[in-house]
Amino acid sequence: MSSRRRLLFAGGSMVALGAAGTAAYVAPLAAEPEGAKDCGIAVPLSPALPAEAQRRSLAEPAWSQRGGTVNDASCLSRTPVAGVIRPTSDTEVADALAYARARGLPVSAAGVKHSMGGQAFARGGVMLDMRGMSAIRLDRAVRTVTVGAGATWHDIQSAIHPDFAVKAMQSTDIFSVGGSISVNAHGMDHQAGAVMGSLRSLRIMLADGQIVTASREENSDLFRHVVGGYGLFGIILSATLDVVPNDVYRSERAMIDYRQFPETFARIAADPAIGLSYVHLSTAPKTLLQEALVYTYRKLPEDQGLARAPLGDVTATKLRRLTVNLAKKNDTFKALKWWSEKELEHRFERCTVTRAQAMGDGEACLVARNDPMHDSVAYLFNDLPGETDILHEYFVPREKIVPFIDGMRALFREQKANLVNASIRAVGMEDNALSYAPQPAFSVVLYLNQPTTDAGDADMAKLTSALIDLCSEHGGRFFLPYQLHYTPAQLVRAYPEIGGFFAAKRTWDPEGRFSNSWYARYAPAFAKQPAAMRPSITSGAPAA
Known part of the structure; x- marks a missing residue:
């Protein structure tokens, strides 16, 4: 069961739905979405393309969408594009790229578009739907x-x-x-x-x-x-x-005070039998970010001969969706959801291999490695009007995790943030060019709800900016695939190598063919840094 699945499944605690009011109130909170959510124009649309650009964009390619707009999972980034092409081969990618080059159009590649700041598309560009x-x-x-x-x-x-x-x-x-x-x-x-x-x-x-x-x-x-x-x-x-x-793992869980997490993780990291781990922090108002549930998955030799069941989809989607959406409504349901995770949820875990003998305050569940991550989170999607859910992620040096959590708690209470989920995972040093972890870090992942109004967006921008400053004060970095609620100064403070990154981009792509909303927003502030000499390419081949 995935970290989100564990957090969001409230077990049997939602049986007493009378507390939620009438059936008419509850039904939309559990309803299946009818399609991609449309939040309305909470953020103004970019200016329309000039007529000539629109005319040229509707020429030769096999468009899966001509003109129009695209959006991402935030539902707040609706952007006009020349169109969307869904290639199925290298040749079709090359043809789309040649078309864009001939007409001076930017190109972006997209998958499921769960980045939330327009990283998958560019205004007026050709979006390649790589699915x-x-x-x-x-x-x-x-x-x-x-x-x-x-x-x-x-x-x-x-x-x-x-x-x-x-x-x-x-x-x-x-x-x-x-x-x-x-x-x-x-x-x-x-x-x-x-x-x-x-x-x-x-x-x-x-x-x-x-x-x-x-x-x-x-x-x-x-x-x-x-x-x-x-x-x-x-x-x-x-x-x-x-x-x-x-591998087959035994799932284990332990409740700790958040201040114990660094030493708890040190024990986890020192145990080679633990293959997966993550932590959920309390979102209940009275214990906000103070209680922590530590989940681990342990490999034991005697379990490895057991049969692995076929992978299955998550069940009870409507109940899970209802649990999530009720928790957004008020503090009572936030507290109830956290209580459910502590007291009930592990008893409903799907054991895909078998359930082992009692361990600790619950029962050990045996699962295959694939199972905890095989979750398509259908219960997170809804058609509720006027609201959307936003992801944040912050990477802080491991020795700074406790003061960073203390600072987050103060900000959430001060700004009345509607926090739905908070988790911690560990990351090692990553040596890519624009690394979020130039040293080992703890990742704090936040799932926040906001109204899709100008005021809601302004409040989220204020909170995001404050969290970024807090993270930087502790020597950390924020993850870049999310909303563009930060200044170039905040970007360079967190990522001092950003100027070199943009210079390298201009070296590899001197015409600026590849672009997106994030690049258009921040690259101009670093345009004066000269491009470097491009390394020689080996094993190159023209597109088939």
Whole structure:
């Protein structure tokens, strides 16, 4: 069961729904969404494209969408584009890129668009919907899987289960591989590190249509910039990743005071039998960020011969969605949700291998490695008008985690933030060009609810700016795939290498063909730094 699944499932605590009011009140909170959520125009649209640009954009390609607008998971980034193309081959990617070059249009690559600041599209640009590039090929002998950039982790897990598991991925499975590589995502495996650590190689199409292979040994400079490079250096066509045995784990949990977390994690890190770990912090008002539930998954030799059940989808989606949405409404339901996780939820965990003998205050559940991350979080999606859910993530030096949490708590109370979820994971040092972790860090992931109004957006911008300043004061960095509620000065304080990153982008893509809303917002502030000499390319080939 994933970290979000654990947090959001309130077990049997929602049976007494009378406290929620009438059925008419409750039904929309549990209802399945009818499609992509439309928050309305909470943030003003960018100016429309000139008529000539619109006319030219509707020419030759096999558009999956002509003109119009695109949005991301925030529901707050609606942006006009020349159109969307969904390629299914290298040739179609090359054709789309050639079309954009001929007409001077920016190009971006998108997967499921769960970045929340327009990192997957550019105003007036051609968006490549890479989900058509989703082939999966497992090599059992060398323990790798080669996948198209648009393949999701859900599909990869289904293809390699029950014998193998993903080495490094996000804590839920909805994301595309290309998107995860472009942000260098990380997950529950504190030993494996982020996605970069499991990458054998990438196939990338450059702005001129040339296809190159990049890895730590081949075109290594390009590799370091593409991983965590937000699609600005080339189009990821496919990736070859390590896979690992699909070990059987015993799930364990412990309640601690948040101040005990550093020493608790030190014990976890010193135990090689623990393969996955994460922490949930209390979102209940009285114990806000003070109580911490530590989840670990332990490998024992005697369990490895047990049969792994087929992967299954998460059940009780409507109940889970109701639990989440009620918790956004008031402090009573926030407290009830946290109590449910502490007291009830582990008793309802789906044990895909078997349930072991009693351990501690609950029962140990045996699961395969793939199971905790095989969650498409359908219960997080809704059609509720006037509100949306926003992700934040902050990386702080491990010795600073306690004062950082204290500072967050003060900000949340002062600004009356509607916090739905808070978790901690560990990350190692990441050596890509724009690294969120130049030293080992703890990652704090926040899930916040906001109204889709001008006032709601202003409040979120104020909170985000304050959290970024707090993180920087403690020597940390904030994750860049989210809303653009920060200044260039805050960006360079957290990422002093950002100027060099943008200069390298201009070296690899001198015409600025690859772009997105994030780049358009921040790159101009660093345009004076000269581009460096581009390294020589090896194993280049024209697009087929």
